[in-house]
Amino acid sequence: MSGEQTKTSRVGVNLKRVSPVHYEVTNGRGSTISVGHGDDVFSPVELLLAAVGACSSIDVDVVTTRRADPEKFDVSIAGDVEKGPEGNRVKDVDLNFSLSFPDTDEGRTAQSLVARLVKLSHDKDCTVGRTVMLPTELHSAVDGEVVA
Template sequence: MAEQTSDTPATTSLWVERTGTRRYTGRSSRGAEVLIGSEGVEGVFTPGELLKIALAACSGMSSDFPLSRRLGDNYDATIRVSGAADRENEVYPQLDEVLELDLSELDAAAQERLVALVERSIDKVCTVGRTLKTGTKVTLTIESDA
């Protein structure tokens, strides 16, 4: 039931369980849950929305250290991510992120240096973004009780 992925520690398992027609609950062995379903269902994320949120969260976490070092631990940040699906091919051909920050306390040169540092940090350590940019092999095994 629980599937181990190569990018999670050996102690963390991830899986989804079907809870209804086109409705699932994603779970981790650490106790986290996320509701997943079709676009027309209230209170759930679609798989594509989760992909986008994973990208934005990864960028945020990858930029957290350099930003907190320069702006302080209590800086505010919002990362918006968008991208329309190509339904003919069932892919997202482009995802666009916007990192919203208040850099008004820095002069123009310091802003430019910080933006460059944040971009490098995200490019270097955001596993989700790096995976999406380079692609990855996905395998599926189907197991039956029969």
């Protein structure tokens, strides 16, 4: 056994309705994002994909930028939305990283780390991606009373 202990911390956001099927989500630091249905907002599925991509990107970015700043850092994230008799879900989420660094010793070192960091993020470090991959309990309540 490694001797490491599991740490748990509660994280949350607040969602308020702005108009029909348009919501504003605010975190504890005051940052906001719009979500809903329509041309001018992210859909909930797009936010889920963005969260997976951002989480993994942060894991890669934190380590590689200690060596060199990327000249290009693009990630495409896509998933299949399945609607069926057992309910709706997103499946088969794919992330594709495309990074390039300066042609310097530091840049080549950073570039050489990318594949390993993406795998490490996938397998261990990306909280959002691992939540999507692993079973996670979801509790729904109305005015504090659990309904599902």
